[in-house]
Amino acid sequence: MSGQSHTRSVRLALLAVPVLFLAIASLQTRIDAQTRTIAQQKEELLLRSGPLLKKLSLGYDSLLADIYWTRSVQYYGTRIGSPGEKFELLWPLLDITTTLDPKLMIAYRFGAIFLSEPIPTGADRPDLAVELVKRGVAAIPDDWRMESDLGFLYYWHLKDYAQASATYLDASKKPDAPLWLKIIAAQVAAKGDSFSTSRAIWTELFDTAQNPAVKKNAFQHLQSLQAQQDILELDKYAGDYRKRYGRYPETVKELYQSGLLSGIARDPAGIPYIFGPDGKAQLDPKSPVIIEKPLARSPR
Amino acid sequence: MGTPAIEIEGLTKDYAVGFWRKRMRRSLDNLTLQVEEGEAFGFLGPNGAGKTTTLKLLMSLVFPSAGTARVRGRSIDDVRMHREIGYLPEQPYFYDYLTARELLDYYARFFGYPLAERRQRVTRFLERVGLADAGDVQLRKFSKGMLQRVGIAQAIVHDPQVIFLDEPMSGLDPVGRREVRDIILDLKRQGRTVFFSTHILSDAEMLCDRVAVLLGGKLQGVGAPGEIVSMEVYGMELFFEMRPGFLLPTALAGSATKIGERYRVEVPEVQLYPVLEQLRNCQARILSVAPLRPTLEDYFLKLVARDKADPHPAGEGAR
Amino acid sequence: MSAIPAVVAINTFREAVRDRVLYNLIFFALMMIGASILVGEISIGISRLVIINLGLSAISIFGLVMAIFIGVGLVSKEIEKRTLYTLLSKPVRRWEFLVGKFGGLLLTLTVNTILMTLGLAAALYYVSRNFLRADASVLVAVYFILLELALVTALALFFSCFSSPMLSTLFTLGVYVSGIFSKDIRDIGMLTRNPAMQAAAQVLYYVLPNFHNFNTITAAAHGESIPLSLIWQNTAYAALYVMLVLIAASAVFSGRDLK
Numbered sequence: 119m120s121g122q123s124h125t126r127s128v129r130l131a132l133l134a135v136p137v138l139f140l141a142i143a144s145l146q147t148r149i150d151a152q153t154r155t156i157a158q159q160k161e162e163l164l165l166r167s168g169p170l171l172k173k174l175s176l177g178y179d180s181l182l183a184d185i186y187w188t189r190s191v192q193y194y195g196t197r198i199g200s201p202g203e204k205f206e207l208l209w210p211l212l213d214i215t216t217t218l219d220p221k222l223m224i225a226y227r228f229g230a231i232f233l234s235e236p237i238p239t240g241a242d243r244p245d246l247a248v249e250l251v252k253r254g255v256a257a258i259p260d261d262w263r264m265e266s267d268l269g270f271l272y273y274w275h276l277k278d279y280a281q282a283s284a285t286y287l288d289a290s291k292k293p294d295a296p297l298w299l300k301i302i303a304a305q306v307a308a309k310g311d312s313f314s315t316s317r318a319i320w321t322e323l324f325d326t327a328q329n330p331a332v333k334k335n336a337f338q339h340l341q342s343l344q345a346q347q348d349i350l351e352l353d354k355y356a357g358d359y360r361k362r363y364g365r366y367p368e369t370v371k372e373l374y375q376s377g378l379l380s381g382i383a384r385d386p387a388g389i390p391y392i393f394g395p396d397g398k399a400q401l402d403p404k405s406p407v408i409i410e411k412p413l414a415r416s417p418r
Numbered sequence: 419m420g421t422p423a424i425e426i427e428g429l430t431k432d433y434a435v436g437f438w439r440k441r442m443r444r445s446l447d448n449l450t451l452q453v454e455e456g457e458a459f460g461f462l463g464p465n466g467a468g469k470t471t472t473l474k475l476l477m478s479l480v481f482p483s484a485g486t487a488r489v490r491g492r493s494i495d496d497v498r499m500h501r502e503i504g505y506l507p508e509q510p511y512f513y514d515y516l517t518a519r520e521l522l523d524y525y526a527r528f529f530g531y532p533l534a535e536r537r538q539r540v541t542r543f544l545e546r547v548g549l550a551d552a553g554d555v556q557l558r559k560f561s562k563g564m565l566q567r568v569g570i571a572q573a574i575v576h577d578p579q580v581i582f583l584d585e586p587m588s589g590l591d592p593v594g595r596r597e598v599r600d601i602i603l604d605l606k607r608q609g610r611t612v613f614f615s616t617h618i619l620s621d622a623e624m625l626c627d628r629v630a631v632l633l634g635g636k637l638q639g640v641g642a643p644g645e646i647v648s649m650e651v652y653g654m655e656l657f658f659e660m661r662p663g664f665l666l667p668t669a670l671a672g673s674a675t676k677i678g679e680r681y682r683v684e685v686p687e688v689q690l691y692p693v694l695e696q697l698r699n700c701q702a703r704i705l706s707v708a709p710l711r712p713t714l715e716d717y718f719l720k721l722v723a724r725d726k727a728d729p730h731p732a733g734e735g736a737r
Numbered sequence: 738m739s740a741i742p743a744v745v746a747i748n749t750f751r752e753a754v755r756d757r758v759l760y761n762l763i764f765f766a767l768m769m770i771g772a773s774i775l776v777g778e779i780s781i782g783i784s785r786l787v788i789i790n791l792g793l794s795a796i797s798i799f800g801l802v803m804a805i806f807i808g809v810g811l812v813s814k815e816i817e818k819r820t821l822y823t824l825l826s827k828p829v830r831r832w833e834f835l836v837g838k839f840g841g842l843l844l845t846l847t848v849n850t851i852l853m854t855l856g857l858a859a860a861l862y863y864v865s866r867n868f869l870r871a872d873a874s875v876l877v878a879v880y881f882i883l884l885e886l887a888l889v890t891a892l893a894l895f896f897s898c899f900s901s902p903m904l905s906t907l908f909t910l911g912v913y914v915s916g917i918f919s920k921d922i923r924d925i926g927m928l929t930r931n932p933a934m935q936a937a938a939q940v941l942y943y944v945l946p947n948f949h950n951f952n953t954i955t956a957a958a959h960g961e962s963i964p965l966s967l968i969w970q971n972t973a974y975a976a977l978y979v980m981l982v983l984i985a986a987s988a989v990f991s992g993r994d995l996k
Binding site for chain 3: 433474477478479480481497498500501503504505506507510511512513515516524525527528529530569572573582
């Protein structure tokens with residue numbers, strides 16, 4: 119007779135288990151929603167000490183580093199686009215990641231960009247970015263990319279051109295360093311901030327980026343640089359137009375029609391530039407291109 | 419006679435008991451014993467008497483608190499002694515993931531036989547214990563009787579001269595017990611020494627040249643089963659049936675017991691013929707007449723009763 | 738030298754196989770397959786790194802669990818099941834039995850580890866499409882893990898000679914974790930101003946089995962080469978320490994009454 123009760127309990131299980139799982143799953147989503155609203159108010163990293171975690175990992179620290187790296191990427195990826203987001207945990211997460219595995223280059227490169235980028239793209243903490251990359255330079259001394267990233271930080275965010283140039287020079291001395299590092303070092307020493315230098319640096323960051331977010335960010339910067347350069351050029355043409363016609367042009371079409379330009383001036387996204395009421399060239403607000411960090415309009 | 423097969427001298431084992439291991443319990447007290455080559459020797463006693471302890475001491479599974487022992491002239495300390503002995507522990511358990519053949523083969527490997535000889539021995543001894551068909555069955559599927567037989571096989575697969583068996587008959591059905599008895603007799607016929615412990619006295623009486631009786635860790639007596647108990651007849655046992663319509667003679671009414679259709683009565687030897695006469699007069703049918711002798715069991719029960727009454731009996735020696 | 742330990746070892750290996758211990762490999766394989774497929778999506782740019790980290794960590798953890806849980810049962814199971822009684826009635830010395838048990842578990846662990854390494858190699862190939870020179874350091878890392886497992890097995894065996902499986906597990910784990918932190922324990926001792934404490938800390942450092950010597954998972958993941966001198970030093974360290982532990986175990990076990 120145990121055969122009968124066995125069949126009955128199997129049937130009960132086949133019925134009840136999926137139902138219960140569904141109930142549990144929907145309950146879990148409720149719980150997650152609940153904790154998310156709480157978490158949004160105050161995000162917590164329970165253990166912030168990298169060295170402590172390294173000890174606790176009992177020798178599996180590089181695996182734990184990979185886990186924290188994944189968390190860092192997810193943290194950034196899910197929060198980008200949230201208004202007012204300051205990415206406060208990005209530094210602790212990357213700090214832990216690089217303490218657990220000091221040779222995880224990709225974490226340093228990620229931090230170099232997104233710790234230093236202004237809100238809303240990053241955490242707006244170039245000082246922390248510098249600290250992170252300096253650690254990377256110490257941990258991976260033979261790789262030119264770490265010094266190169268450090269040089270970038272000095273040049274782009276800290277505007278310390280002397281330091282930037284010196285750092286790029288150091289980078290150029292590392293094994294397998296590409297030639298352009300020396301060129302950049304010289305350019306920065308000579309001219310400080312310039313379009314061509316910036317473009318070269320961002321192009322290199324774009325080319326060597328392994329992380330899609332970093333690549334995308336570099337691309338946006340290149341677009342921004344291009345737009346700024348275009349706008350400077352357009353202002354000059356607008357001035358010529360004014361000399362000829364007594365007023366600033368209202369659209370780039372007018373510039374084209376006047377023969378001063380051989381085509382309709384478009385921004386890197388393909389959308390035509392517009393002119394503001396003061397006659398200054400601008401990006402169309404509808405354009406996806408953003409000028410994030412206007413360069414000082416230094417001569418040439 | 420030559421060297422005795424087994425020589426035990428003053429063998430003593432104390433265990434520390436209690437939570438703090440302060441108290442000492444003496445489970446074997448000063449055992450001195452000799453077993454000759456070719457003897458079938460029974461080691462008797464109730465549970466807890468120290469029989470298993472003695473065997474474990476001989477096997478060096480536990481170490482003596484005092485005393486020595488030698489088997490075939492070699493001290494029990496000497497690992498080479500184990501080449502010449504076989505051992506079957508009480509209620510044995512074997513690696514249940516192995517088949518019978520694999521088990522025997524495993525144990526045989528400890529003796530360094532070349533491959534062909536080892537294989538041959540395994541087959542031979544499987545047959546010897548009647549397990550030729552079950553050789554490739556996993557031991558976890560074996561019945562108790564089959565396990566016991568495998569146990570004996572592993573104890574003799576290397577043709578040892580002295581075989582130690584701890585309660586070899588326990589838990590077996592009558593068929594199993596018969597088989598084990600036959601194996602022991604066979605070993606004896608081959609001139610080997612068999613030392614086995616048991617609390618089944620009828621087996622001991624039937625198989626053993628000599629027995630030793632152990633009680634409370636102390637040796638109570640050693641000798642041939644007949645020496646330990648006198649061979650004196652102390653009465654006669656009668657079995658008879660009454661014919662329908664006849665009544666039991668009044669003289670016997672008090673002492674006769676009815677078992678089914680039969681009656682049993684014990685009478686002193688001198689009264690045998692008068693009682694037979696009485697039964698003949700009422701036309702009872704006589705089924706059997708047999709003499710009664712004291713058995714090892716009686717001796718045993720007397721010993722146990724005496725021990726209960728006075729837990730520290732003085733002296734040892736036969737009877 | 739007698740062949741008795743080998744006889745016991747082969748049987749111990751056979752027991753592990755029939756106990757389906759090796760089925761853990763299925764779980765490992767599934768995990769590596771899942772990881773190889775997912776790793777490209779989730780951890781951008783470091784797929785090779787993650788596969789090696791995950792694979793080596795899993796080999797280490799699975800191996801440790803096996804070494805400890807089977808190790809503490811090596812002796813106690815035979816005593817509990819009383820199969821040891823029959824065994825010791827044969828011409829076997831107690832130390833031969835212990836060495837054989839140790840050898841059998843080590844053999845099981847070695848086979849298990851080799852099979853797992855093959856799985857790891859397959860996953861690595863799937864992710865990188867070729868083998869790099871740097872992958873040799875992965876093999877060294879695996880070898881070091883095996884040395885570690887040998888030492889843990891010896892410790893588990895030692896404890897199982899005189900304590901219950903539960904206590905043996907705790908002791909073995911305790912010694913293992915202490916062995917990982919032994920440098921820190923010493924450093925803390927050195928921080929005190931007390932010369933007696935400092936001396937004690939130094940002594941403790943040399944006494945504890947320094948498991949941190951064997952950890953090269955990070956280096957292997959980054960493809961760094963591991964110096965040859967470290968390889969033979971670690972081998973010698975493991976061999977000596979294992980010998981020490983087995984001798985101690987024999988000493989304890991040889992005098993033990995088997996109830």
